[in-house]
Amino acid sequence: MWTTLAFALATAGAFLIVYFLVAQGIRERSDTWLTGETQVLAQVLADTPRDHLYQRMREIAELATHEVPDDRSARGERLNSVFFLATDSANQEAPLWVGSGPKEAFIAAIQEAKVVPGAPRSIRLEGLRQTFRVVVREQKGTTLYLGLSDGGASRVLQRLARRFFVVWVGMFLLGFVISYWSARGTLTRVERITETVARIGTEDLEERLPEPANSDEISRLASTFNRMLDRIQTSVNQLRTVTGSVAHDLKSPVTSIRGTLESALCETETERWRESVGEAIEHLDRLLLLLNTTLDLAEAEAGALQLDRAPVDLSVAVAQLVDLYQPAMSDREHKVTLDLEEHVFVDADSGLLYRMISNLLENEMTHLPTGCLIAVRLRSQDGSAELVVEDDGPGFPPEILPHAFERFVKGKHSPGHGLGLAFVNAVVQAHGGAVNLFARSEGGAVITVSLPVSVLQPS
Amino acid sequence: MRLLLVEDDVSIQQFLKRALFEAGYRVDTAGTAQAGEALALEGIHDGFIVDLGLPDFDGLELIARCRAQGSSAPVLILSARRSVDERVRGLEQGGDDYLTKPFALAELLARLRNLLRRSAPPPHEPTRLQAADLHLDLVRREVRRGDHLLQLTPQEFSLLEYLCRNEGRVVTRTMILDHVWRMRIDPATNVVDVHIYRLRNKVDPDTSRPLIHTIRGVGYVLKTA
Numbered sequence: 001m002w003t004t005l006a007f008a009l010a011t012a013g014a015f016l017i018v019y020f021l022v023a024q025g026i027r028e029r030s031d032t033w034l035t036g037e038t039q040v041l042a043q044v045l046a047d048t049p050r051d052h053l054y055q056r057m058r059e060i061a062e063l064a065t066h067e068v069p070d071d072r073s074a075r076g077e078r079l080n081s082v083f084f085l086a087t088d089s090a091n092q093e094a095p096l097w098v099g100s101g102p103k104e105a106f107i108a109a110i111q112e113a114k115v116v117p118g119a120p121r122s123i124r125l126e127g128l129r130q131t132f133r134v135v136v137r138e139q140k141g142t143t144l145y146l147g148l149s150d151g152g153a154s155r156v157l158q159r160l161a162r163r164f165f166v167v168w169v170g171m172f173l174l175g176f177v178i179s180y181w182s183a184r185g186t187l188t189r190v191e192r193i194t195e196t197v198a199r200i201g202t203e204d205l206e207e208r209l210p211e212p213a214n215s216d217e218i219s220r221l222a223s224t225f226n227r228m229l230d231r232i233q234t235s236v237n238q239l240r241t242v243t244g245s246v247a248h249d250l251k252s253p254v255t256s257i258r259g260t261l262e263s264a265l266c267e268t269e270t271e272r273w274r275e276s277v278g279e280a281i282e283h284l285d286r287l288l289l290l291l292n293t294t295l296d297l298a299e300a301e302a303g304a305l306q307l308d309r310a311p312v313d314l315s316v317a318v319a320q321l322v323d324l325y326q327p328a329m330s331d332r333e334h335k336v337t338l339d340l341e342e343h344v345f346v347d348a349d350s351g352l353l354y355r356m357i358s359n360l361l362e363n364e365m366t367h368l369p370t371g372c373l374i375a376v377r378l379r380s381q382d383g384s385a386e387l388v389v390e391d392d393g394p395g396f397p398p399e400i401l402p403h404a405f406e407r408f409v410k411g412k413h414s415p416g417h418g419l420g421l422a423f424v425n426a427v428v429q430a431h432g433g434a435v436n437l438f439a440r441s442e443g444g445a446v447i448t449v450s451l452p453v454s455v456l457q458p459s
Numbered sequence: 460m461r462l463l464l465v466e467d468d469v470s471i472q473q474f475l476k477r478a479l480f481e482a483g484y485r486v487d488t489a490g491t492a493q494a495g496e497a498l499a500l501e502g503i504h505d506g507f508i509v510d511l512g513l514p515d516f517d518g519l520e521l522i523a524r525c526r527a528q529g530s531s532a533p534v535l536i537l538s539a540r541r542s543v544d545e546r547v548r549g550l551e552q553g554g555d556d557y558l559t560k561p562f563a564l565a566e567l568l569a570r571l572r573n574l575l576r577r578s579a580p581p582p583h584e585p586t587r588l589q590a591a592d593l594h595l596d597l598v599r600r601e602v603r604r605g606d607h608l609l610q611l612t613p614q615e616f617s618l619l620e621y622l623c624r625n626e627g628r629v630v631t632r633t634m635i636l637d638h639v640w641r642m643r644i645d646p647a648t649n650v651v652d653v654h655i656y657r658l659r660n661k662v663d664p665d666t667s668r669p670l671i672h673t674i675r676g677v678g679y680v681l682k683t684a
Contacts, residue, residue: 274675275675278674278675281675281677284561289645289647293645321642324642324650324654327653327654351644354643354644355645358644358646420647
């Protein structure tokens with residue numbers, strides 16, 4: 001609407017400018033003609049004897065008018081009437097007059113307008129619509145007046161103005177119609193998108209908006225909405241998976257806790273009673289660990305894990321954790337070797353990083369039979385820190401290998417809840433790294449964790 | 460010492476009140492933030508325990524208000540929320556320490572002790588430590604039981620030192636990991652237990668006079684039997 005108005009005003013302004021230029025051009029042309037003709041007539045006046053003067057002037061005046069174009073109106077009248085007046089400055093003789101209409105009126109008008117020699121001027125006559133353009137020239141005591149009516153020029157300009165107006169109205173209407181249609185088209189499409197998105201509630205997250213092939217703003221809006229719906233659907237599905245699996249995994253520990261406490265109720269001996277209650281608390285702690293890990297995992301998969309990053313020396317972290325786990329590992333007769341490059345820093349959430357590494361080590365411990373060799377290596381190359389944990393155990397069962405990082409995937413005989421590697425994967429990915437799992441040709445498994453090296457090294 | 464406990468869950472309120480009383484504290488309780496604020500402003504408490512999930516307004520708001528009114532007593536925050544953000548915000552808003560639910564009572568009592576001790580002037584750092592018949596030289600990192608010098612690894616010494624500093628009090632595995640190894644991890648395996656067993660083999664070689672005891676479901680304690 002506003003653009004149409006602005007457009008209309010702009011074109012009107014353009015038309016007005018052109019109109020004035022044309023009017024000015026026409027005026028200049030007629031003025032030039034007037035001035036030129038006056039000179040000619042002055043010459044003739046000087047050359048012609050007085051008695052023949054009137055006839056001569058009439059002839060010339062007639063000739064002059066024929067030179068002006070557009071002389072006839074629709075009714076055949078002469079539009080461009082010319083008048084010629086020559087007066088004696090001393091007013092000794094009667095003025096010479098050539099022209100249509102009463103000369104008194106003309107004379108009166110000239111005197112009123114106080115026309116003087118020089119540039120042409122406009123005069124207005126009583127009772128006549130058209131103005132006359134008059135040029136004055138003085139020569140040897142005689143004053144010459146030559147006038148040309150604006151009739152023809154007016155008609156040209158009027159026609160021009162009419163045509164401009166028609167074209168302007170046409171453009172205005174056209175512009176209005178076009179902008180209305182295109183706006184309505186856009187709004188209709190937006191309205192359709194709004195309706196569809198409002199309809200896609202949590203029951204039917206499958207539906208998507210149609211994405212036409214063109215790449216204008218509305219199509220981009222539609223595809224952005226679709227991507228957002230994809231993400232929402234993924235989150236909702238994950239939520240369903242988590243709540244489903246949490247419910248399932250809670251049942252067993254809760255059952256055993258309940259059972260233990262119930263039997264504690266029947267216990268009369270204090271020491272046995274303490275044992276039962278202590279056991280129940282231990283079950284609860286394990287349950288809490290499962291819950292926390294599941295929550296962290298769900299957060300990480302939804303991309304919502306909050307990281308409190310700082311430069312952490314990965315080398316020191318691995319060494320500390322291996323030191324912590326060493327007695328437990330040697331209890332299971334595992335032999336651990338360390339080959340750590342020093343001062344390898346990563347930008348990481350220290351809590352999550354430590355938990356991730358402890359998960360890796362625990363994974364090794366719980367899945368390997370006694371007497372295995374575990375080699376831990378850390379190298380930094382090309383801006384990436386590579387942590388490798390390699391063992392010579394039985395390796396991953398081949399059917400598990402491609403799914404090892406999914407939740408609750410574990411070998412039939414392995415203890416634990418199957419979240420360890422999923423957690424490692426989630427944390428490493430949240431930090432912009434990657435985890436890989438290989439089977440060794442000589443038997444055993446290799447897990448490699450790569451993380452981007454910290455850009456800023458602490459001083 | 461007199462404490463104010465602001466907690467809306469009645470069963471938690473009850474067991475905490477009992478536990479704190481047994482530990483030698485006098486406890487006032489409030490079930491809403493408003494009631495808590497009214498009691499806090501009386502200025503008669505040495506420390507506060509504030510739960511964040513209160514019915515009327517947030518525990519953090521309560522702490523901020525009390526601090527604004529000039530209260531400087533230490534605050535221990537209890538919350539079910541685990542995110543790092545919440546922890547940082549809690550400490551920024553005027554809390555002095557943060558404990559996630561569910562928590563081990565031993566840990567709550569240990570943190571409370573720490574907080575309340577900070578208000579008092581810090582003691583002169585000892586170079587020797589004695590617990591039961593153990594004598595620890597903290598400078599040379601040596602320990603004797605009676606006259607017998609024990610051969611401990613540096614880690615084992617640190618672990619024994621921590622147990623001795625908390626003589627008579629139960630410490631949880633989480634607390635041990637936090638103070639001795641300076642890590643906050645949730646091990647699914649018995650890593651800490653193995654360290655304790657190895658230490659115990661050296662400290663209590665004969666089982667007639669054990670010093671290190673296991674409290675099922677809680678943790679460990681060092682004391683004469």
